[in-house]
Amino acid sequence: MRNNWSGQAFPHPPGRRPVVGDLLGADPAAPLQSTMRRAEGLGPIFELKIFDQKFVFVTSAELAAELADESLFEKALSPALVALREFAGQGLFTAYNDETNWALAHDLLRPAFTRDAMRRYHPIMLAAARELFDTWDARPGPVDVSADMTRLTLETISRTAFSQDFGSFTREDPHPFIPAMIAALRAGQRKGTLASMPGSAMMARRIDRRNAHHQAYVDRLLDDLIAARRAGDDDNDDLLGIMLHSPHPETGQRLDDVNIRHQILTFLVAGHETTSGALSFALHHLSRSPAALQQAQAEVDRVLGPDPDVEPTFEQVPKLRYVRRVLDEALRLWPTAPAFGRSPRRTTTLSTGHVMRPGDWALVLLPLVHRDPAVWGDDADQFDPDRFLPGRSRGRLPHAYKPFGTGERSCIGRQFALHEAVLVLAQMLHRYDLEPDPAYELQISERLTLMPVGFELTLTPRVPGPAPAA
Known part of the structure; x- marks a missing residue:
């Protein structure tokens, strides 16, 4: 994955040194955020x-929109994703474009994200949220928001993907699969970070030896699950059931068990x-934006009614339009998957004059693309959900907002994620008032995705207000 660009030069931050290049200005604990700071004044490409x-x-x-042209460009795997392949193999996220398992899995799994499928997942999402709220109601004091949101979404995806309950809200200690999965992921991330350093191959082997038992445990648990489902009388219509029993509608091909494991991990x-x-x-943004919080709670009160314990119906979720705009704006400022790679299908000249050849790749840095003042205005750093009102979105430059990636390799589970997020956020705002720690300043952890750290809220039971007049 050496990125040569035929020796072409781009703007770069000051302070470049022989051998190490621009390494000295990077923050190894927060490489994305340090890159964002160093990008200032360097133009649209650096x-x-x-x-x-x-x-x-x-x-x-504007330049991101050029790279989004599927007729000229395709997904490129950055070194970090190449390293992740040892964990997730030819999964939808980590497969190369020419690997046949990617297209096969993509075609097989499309029915798993239709409207009818979302309707099947809706009660599972509600049940996981109910467990979270029961835990909060029984536990006084502030809650660690990011940790609890992670437990919730892990339970939701594990139950809908392969009908596995990890007991995140009932066990005293996490299911052993979870720390093993996290350890295997971190090993891949470390290898990706070290990939450009001299001696990286030796360090990668050392990391592999230290983490081999974690990877083996994860693989063994999922392989045993797949084998048991194949051997049994399995009529489950979860994602695993679809992959086990559905042939491709045109070719009749099926995924093998190893690739099914990779897709589950993905x-x-x-x-x-x-x-x-x-x-x-x-x-985080709502707890610091009283006007936005008030508007969001007014909407959920209007849609869900006076009972704070009511659970949204499937048909009510699309009616929560302001809640959806809150999520869209949060993903604009901090897209949790903060970059994607693009490579040309054939030699192509960019509007900057740079020539891109197959094998060259560029990373679209979404937190800066989503703050481009030419599209989002001079207040692009401010939280304003009404940016996504239809009237303000109309005429906006295409491809200026890409939190789920772009093109045929964009996130297949986008509707799943948004349905779950709107549902959960609406229930929280309906049930609780949010009290943040006034001394807290947003800190962001960079793991595979972006996540606030140290962010706590004190939640107090809330009495929904009367429905406002239309």
Whole structure:
């Protein structure tokens, strides 16, 4: 994955050094946020050179729209995603474009995200949220928002993907699968971070040896589950059931068991980290925006009525339009999957004059694209859900908002994530008043996705207000 760009030069931050390049200005604990700071004044496209690896970043909405043209560009795997392949293999997120399992899995799983499928998942989402609220109601004091949102979304995706309950709200200690999965993921992330350093192969082998038992446990648990479902009289219509029993409608092909394991891992990781981050950022911004919080609670009171314990019906979720705008705006400011890679299908000249050849790749840096003042205005750093009102969205530059990626490799579970997030956020706002710690300043952890850390809220039972006049 060496990114040569035929020796073309791009703007870069000051302070480049021989051998290490731009490494000294990077923050290894927060590489994305340090890259955002260093991008200031460098224009719509710039580079960071770390040892002999060139990272090219796109920060303007106009140039991002060029790269979103599917006739000219396709998904590129960054070194971080290449490292993640050892965990998730040819999953939907980590497969190369020419790997046949990606297209096969994508076609097989489309029915799992239709409106009828969402209707089947709706009660499962409600049940997981109910467990979370029962835990909160029985536990006084502030709650760790990000940790609890992560437990919630992990339970939701595990139950809908392969009917597995990890007991996140009933066990004293987490199910052993969860720390093993996290450890295996972190090992892949460390290897991706080290990939451009001299001696990275030796360090990667050491990381592999230390984490082999975690990877083996994760693989064994899922392989045993798949084998048991194949051997039994399985009529479950969860994601695993679809992959086990559905042939491709045109070719008749089926996924093998190893790739089914990779797809489950992909859904587990991507399906819970992104949604929990979106909910956490939305709650952070709402807790510091009294007017937005009041408007959101007025909407949920109008749609859900006076009973704070009522559960939204499937048909009510699309009516929560302001709640959806809150989530859209939270994902604009802090897209939980903060970048995606693009590579040309054939030699292509960008509007900047740079020539891109197959094998060259650029990372679209979404937190900066989503703050481009040419699209979002001079107040692009401010939280304003009404940016997504239809009247204000009409005429906006296409591809200026891409929290779920772009093109044929964009997130297949987008509707699942949004339905769950709107449902959960609406219930929380209906049941509780939010009291933040006034001394808290937003801190963001960079793992596979972005997530607030140290963010706590004190939740007090709320009496929904009367429905406002139309």
